[in-house]
Amino acid sequence: MTYAIQTDQLNYSHGGQLIVNNLSLQVPAGSIFGFLGPNGSGKTTTICLLLGLIPTQGPCIQMFGQQLNDQRLLILQKIGALIEAPVLYPHLSGGENMEIGRLARRVERERIGRVLEMVGLAEEARRRVKTYSLGMRQRLGIALALLGDPELLILDEPTNGLDPAGIREMRRLLAELSQVHGKTVFISSHLLDEMEKLVTHVGILNHGKMLFQGPVAQLHSDFAAGATLEEIFLNLTNEPI
Structure with a gap:
């Protein structure tokens, strides 16, 4: 199997506290991988390590082999x-924000229109971002992330603050990015009902340790046939979401 992300006994401590504990993560290429855990479990820290925002020692992180x-x-x-929330210029239009992102990434101008079409904002490109709903801003943030035509999309709590309609639209968009456009999607979230409707694979983290990772079907067969993802999650972590 080909993996977009692999970590080998990844550790990270801050202020004498172990935040990521011996984490061996395997994210299959082409999957929608739900990275789940209670608040403070180490999800965002792990993402920062994967993106090189926090330095690591030794060969403990592989991306694309x-x-x-x-x-x-x-x-x-x-x-x-x-x-979490994208950094946008609210006094500029969606298209102008995309142009700034395009120049920073040095991609062709035609890419803006294609990406805005993918996220459903092509008709809103001339509107100022300050008039956008929260869901539209999140989709614009994903459009910026897609400008370089990445193989892997890493999203940390992209549905925070969205209403049910916005969450449903985000789920549709992420499924399309994986199934139609061939992206690997790595998404952290605590909205377990939504994750169960979207992801193909799941990793459950608590206190920096991986409690389970694998296909969603395997999670159900290993722990409790007929139980929901939320029920299994609460049983594994013994903590409220």
């Missing part, structure tokens, strides 16, 4: 990321 510490710039060119 290459060591992150050896090929960081080459690897990051294949990744699009959105960490």
Whole structure:
């Protein structure tokens, strides 16, 4: 099996506290991987380590079969990321925000229209971002992450603050990015009902340790046939979401 992300006994401590504990993560290429855990479980820290925002020692992270510490710039060119809320210029239009992103990534101008079409914002490109709903802003953030045509999309809590309609639209968009456009989607979230409707694989993290990872079907067969993802999650972590 080909993996977009692999970590080998990844550890990270801060202030004397172990935040990521011996984490061996395997994210299959082409999957929608739900990275789940209670608040404070180490999800965002792990994502920052994967993106090279926090330095690591030794060859403990591989992306696309290459060591992150050896090929960081080459690897990051294949990744699009959105960490919680996107950084946008509200006084500019959606298209103008995309143009700034395009110049930073040095991609062709035609890519803007294609990406806005993918996220359903082509008709809203001339509107100022300050008039966008929260869901539209999140989709614009994903559009910015897609500008470089990445193989891997890393999203940290992209549905935070969205209403039910916005969450449903985000789920549709992420499924299409995987199934139609061939992206690997790595998404952290605590909205377990939504994750169960979307993901193909899941990893459950608590106190920095991986409690389970694998296909969703395997999770159900290993722990409790007929139980929901939320029920299994609460049983594994023994903590409220």
